Amino acid sequence: MKAVILTIGDEVLIGQVVNTNAAYLGKELFSIGIPAVKTVTLPDSEKEILKEFKTAYSNYDVIIVTGGLGPTHDDITKHCVAKFFKAKYVLDEKVLERVKKVFKRRNIPMPAVNIGQALVPDAGIALENKAGTAPGILIDKGGKVFCVMPGVPFEMKYISRTWLIPYLKKKYSKKLTRVIKQKTLHSIGIGESLLSVRIGDLGKIVRKGKGFEVKLAFLPSNYEVRLRITAMAGSIKTADDLIKKAVKKIISAAGGFIYSDNESSIEETVGRILKRRKLTISAAESCTGGLITSKLTDIPGSSDYVMDGIISYADSAKVRLLGVKSISIKKFGAVSRQVAEQMARGIRKRSKTDIGVSATGIAGPGGARKNKPVGLVWIGYSDKKITFAKDFIFTKDRLRNKDAMAKMALEVVRRRLLSINN
Amino acid sequence: MKAVILTIGDEVLIGQVVNTNAAYLGKELFSIGIPAVKTVTLPDSEKEILKEFKTAYSNYDVIIVTGGLGPTHDDITKHCVAKFFKAKYVLDEKVLERVKKVFKRRNIPMPAVNIGQALVPDAGIALENKAGTAPGILIDKGGKVFCVMPGVPFEMKYISRTWLIPYLKKKYSKKLTRVIKQKTLHSIGIGESLLSVRIGDLGKIVRKGKGFEVKLAFLPSNYEVRLRITAMAGSIKTADDLIKKAVKKIISAAGGFIYSDNESSIEETVGRILKRRKLTISAAESCTGGLITSKLTDIPGSSDYVMDGIISYADSAKVRLLGVKSISIKKFGAVSRQVAEQMARGIRKRSKTDIGVSATGIAGPGGARKNKPVGLVWIGYSDKKITFAKDFIFTKDRLRNKDAMAKMALEVVRRRLLSINN
Numbered sequence: 123m124k125a126v127i128l129t130i131g132d133e134v135l136i137g138q139v140v141n142t143n144a145a146y147l148g149k150e151l152f153s154i155g156i157p158a159v160k161t162v163t164l165p166d167s168e169k170e171i172l173k174e175f176k177t178a179y180s181n182y183d184v185i186i187v188t189g190g191l192g193p194t195h196d197d198i199t200k201h202c203v204a205k206f207f208k209a210k211y212v213l214d215e216k217v218l219e220r221v222k223k224v225f226k227r228r229n230i231p232m233p234a235v236n237i238g239q240a241l242v243p244d245a246g247i248a249l250e251n252k253a254g255t256a257p258g259i260l261i262d263k264g265g266k267v268f269c270v271m272p273g274v275p276f277e278m279k280y281i282s283r284t285w286l287i288p289y290l291k292k293k294y295s296k297k298l299t300r301v302i303k304q305k306t307l308h309s310i311g312i313g314e315s316l317l318s319v320r321i322g323d324l325g326k327i328v329r330k331g332k333g334f335e336v337k338l339a340f341l342p343s344n345y346e347v348r349l350r351i352t353a354m355a356g357s358i359k360t361a362d363d364l365i366k367k368a369v370k371k372i373i374s375a376a377g378g379f380i381y382s383d384n385e386s387s388i389e390e391t392v393g394r395i396l397k398r399r400k401l402t403i404s405a406a407e408s409c410t411g412g413l414i415t416s417k418l419t420d421i422p423g424s425s426d427y428v429m430d431g432i433i434s435y436a437d438s439a440k441v442r443l444l445g446v447k448s449i450s451i452k453k454f455g456a457v458s459r460q461v462a463e464q465m466a467r468g469i470r471k472r473s474k475t476d477i478g479v480s481a482t483g484i485a486g487p488g489g490a491r492k493n494k495p496v497g498l499v500w501i502g503y504s505d506k507k508i509t510f511a512k513d514f515i516f517t518k519d520r521l522r523n524k525d526a527m528a529k530m531a532l533e534v535v536r537r538r539l540l541s542i543n544n
Numbered sequence: 545m546k547a548v549i550l551t552i553g554d555e556v557l558i559g560q561v562v563n564t565n566a567a568y569l570g571k572e573l574f575s576i577g578i579p580a581v582k583t584v585t586l587p588d589s590e591k592e593i594l595k596e597f598k599t600a601y602s603n604y605d606v607i608i609v610t611g612g613l614g615p616t617h618d619d620i621t622k623h624c625v626a627k628f629f630k631a632k633y634v635l636d637e638k639v640l641e642r643v644k645k646v647f648k649r650r651n652i653p654m655p656a657v658n659i660g661q662a663l664v665p666d667a668g669i670a671l672e673n674k675a676g677t678a679p680g681i682l683i684d685k686g687g688k689v690f691c692v693m694p695g696v697p698f699e700m701k702y703i704s705r706t707w708l709i710p711y712l713k714k715k716y717s718k719k720l721t722r723v724i725k726q727k728t729l730h731s732i733g734i735g736e737s738l739l740s741v742r743i744g745d746l747g748k749i750v751r752k753g754k755g756f757e758v759k760l761a762f763l764p765s766n767y768e769v770r771l772r773i774t775a776m777a778g779s780i781k782t783a784d785d786l787i788k789k790a791v792k793k794i795i796s797a798a799g800g801f802i803y804s805d806n807e808s809s810i811e812e813t814v815g816r817i818l819k820r821r822k823l824t825i826s827a828a829e830s831c832t833g834g835l836i837t838s839k840l841t842d843i844p845g846s847s848d849y850v851m852d853g854i855i856s857y858a859d860s861a862k863v864r865l866l867g868v869k870s871i872s873i874k875k876f877g878a879v880s881r882q883v884a885e886q887m888a889r890g891i892r893k894r895s896k897t898d899i900g901v902s903a904t905g906i907a908g909p910g911g912a913r914k915n916k917p918v919g920l921v922w923i924g925y926s927d928k929k930i931t932f933a934k935d936f937i938f939t940k941d942r943l944r945n946k947d948a949m950a951k952m953a954l955e956v957v958r959r960r961l962l963s964i965n966n
Contacts, residue, residue, distance in 0.1 A: 137567040137571030137572075137574065140562060152559065158557050158558075161584070316655060318616055340614065412838040416833045416835040429861050430865060433853035438851065
């Protein structure tokens with residue numbers, strides 16, 4: 123079972139609209155075991171559309187089209203469908219009623235063009251669209267399913283959820299012998315290639331056998347790497363087992379770097395640990411400018427473990443608000459192990475929290491010193507038992523640095539709380 | 545001149561990643577008059593990729609490929625390029641140096657797999673990637689341009705901006721007769737429809753004539769509305785003039801709401817005003833959790849006007865760190881005009897800055913009180929002459945609220961500094 127997704131609309135091609143429909147449908151199709159093996163975006167051109175319909179129809183089992191069903195002149199998708207299937211239009215009374223109702227509710231007389239929306243090519247059936255006026259169209263011919271939906275995301279989603287996906291599940295229930303399961307592991311503070319070195323022989327994880335397959339994908343983004351494990355098998359149980367085995371192998375090899383196996387962010391992960399252990403935290407921030415506490419407070423209920431935070435951007439603020447020794451700043455510089463440790467200890471004591479974390483670094487583009495390049499950050503950590511600091515070097519880009527430095531500060535907390543030494 | 549964009553990666557097909565690269569490139573290509581007439585997303589499959597390369601190469605002038613250039617086993621794009629062009633690999637010393645440097649910067653030994661990133665098919669040239677390790681590849685053959693870039697958005701953008709787009713402009717300069725110029729105005733704190741009412745007769749702005757056209761698009765996103773003006777004409781000068789005229793009309797009608805006409809963010813705009821007037825600012829944050837100061841410090845050189853900031857998440861912190869009166873919190877609640885004003889005055893005095901700004905609100909999902917719904921925020925402002933607070937209501941979504949509230953706080957500062965009363 124192979125599907126193709128065709129998106130129609132100039133606005134998508136020229137980047138006025140990001141194609142979220144393809145992503146949504148791709149996910150839905152993948153989850154029921156009919157993966158989209160190709161998506162194509164086309165202009166509002168009859169020639170191009172008909173050409174693509176032909177290719178798609180002869181190569182795939184399921185063809186899904188979105189866009190170009192509106193009432194205006196540039197919406198030609200339905201016209202192309204009728205032409206492609208050599209179909210006549212029939213007026214769908216139910217659809218007409220709906221369209222009329224929509225305008226009635228808005229107290230607007232229905233423009234004549236909208237009657238056209240109730241015309242359906244007799245090759246297929248109309249899929250009711252309670253989220254808008256243009257119905258979807260489903261054509262089931264020669265064992266192939268051809269479905270057209272509006273481009274407006276919430277209308278497309280409504281029709282897909284209500285009609286298309288259930289229809290496909292039912293139709294192909296016997297043929298869908300292959301189950302696909304996925305799991306994504308999140309890591310931070312280690313590069314894609316180093317992580318793969320840590321994991322070691324991928325052959326032990328990436329496997330293909332009779333009726334089953336396990337894939338592993340590395341998805342890097344700003345010093346985070348997501349590891350996506352995909353298992354295909356004949357039954358849900360087998361697929362789940364394959365995933366479990368792969369996860370076990372990865373965790374045993376690089377567990378310390380994996381902060382999440384359930385799509386939760388580092389701030390969510392750290393928040394959960396703090397909540398569970400009834401610990402409180404406060405951050406003293408220089409280069410991150412408040413981003414550490416902002417991330418912590420992105421999580422609902424974070425008021426259980428965050429009471430306040432200090433942004434000490436200027437050296438004087440580090441002294442005044444956190445009790446950092448001026449002499450230390452003079453002697454070692456504001457970006458140093460000593461200052462990071464004093465910041466972490468200072469915020470912990472002044473905020474009376476169990477944990478204090480700090481970040482002092484050079485976000486860039488300016489501010490580099492001898493042996494202190496842009497991207498360098500000292501992360502400080504302090505609790506009742508221990509106070510320490512670690513240095514990391516990230517990029518030359520200010521915003522990416524702030525984000526990576528804030529995440530790394532939270533990762534340092536996580537590793538300490540779980541006694542992980544990488 | 546016709547272009548096609550090929551995106552490679554299973555993660556895009558199954559909807560784990562939304563294809564923003566195609567949108568970005570579509571916009572860039574459109575702006576230089578080489579519109580993408582088709583975009584295709586392909587799986588990490590040699591067979592599928594080679595098949596599509598063939599089709600693309602025989603139908604379009606410019607073929608742009610993104611994704612699958614990483615160092616790991618599932619990155620096969622470069623291999624397919626070499627195969628398609630029957631090219632041998634040559635080691636690009638410059639690229640190797642860069643890759644080595646990246647690891648050196650981070651004090652990490654370079655894994656062997658990364659050497660592969662310096663191998664370039666001899667059919668083309670390597671495009672230096674200062675944003676990452678994988679270079680782009682450009683092949684100019686038989687009047688056609690074939691360009692491969694990494695899938696990581698900021699790396700792709702770097703290579704496109706630095707190499708691809710300039711190259712295409714130069715190569716096709718004679719053939720490109722239609723000039724397209726765009727300008728985007730940014731507003732915040734006013735709805736799309738209200739803004740259009742303010743602007744008035746759009747017919748005076750949106751025009752079409754012999755050889756020229758002016759379009760206006762309203763692009764709303766989380767309480768910001770971007771007004772994108774597009775001018776098409778035969779010469780750069782004409783297009784620029786058309787844009788200038790349209791901008792003038794909009795500014796004269798709704799100027800107070802427009803904080804930027806040069807893609808600069810609200811934090812950049814406010815920063816520029818503060819710098820010009822040699823003013824300093826500090827923020828006292830509750831619901832925004834540090835995001836106001838984080839945004840302010842997103843701007844290079846912000847240390848000229850930001851020294852520190854306080855995050856007073858808990859009521860006790862508002863009293864201890866900002867001198868808010870407990871009685872005011874008891875009497876009016878933490879989310880109130882009185883507390884917002886005391887927070888703004890408190891931070892201004894304690895930080896000894898010219899301006900103090902504050903935000904206290906209900907980010908959600910919990911925390912709503914009688915007459916105090918989720919999304920409500922009181923923004924406080926204080927300088928030597930005046931202290932006041934304004935309330936706004938945003939959404940039910942926590943993260944969107946934090947972002948909108950932080951931006952609105954900066955907009956309140958901007959309007960005050962420019963004596964704008966909307």
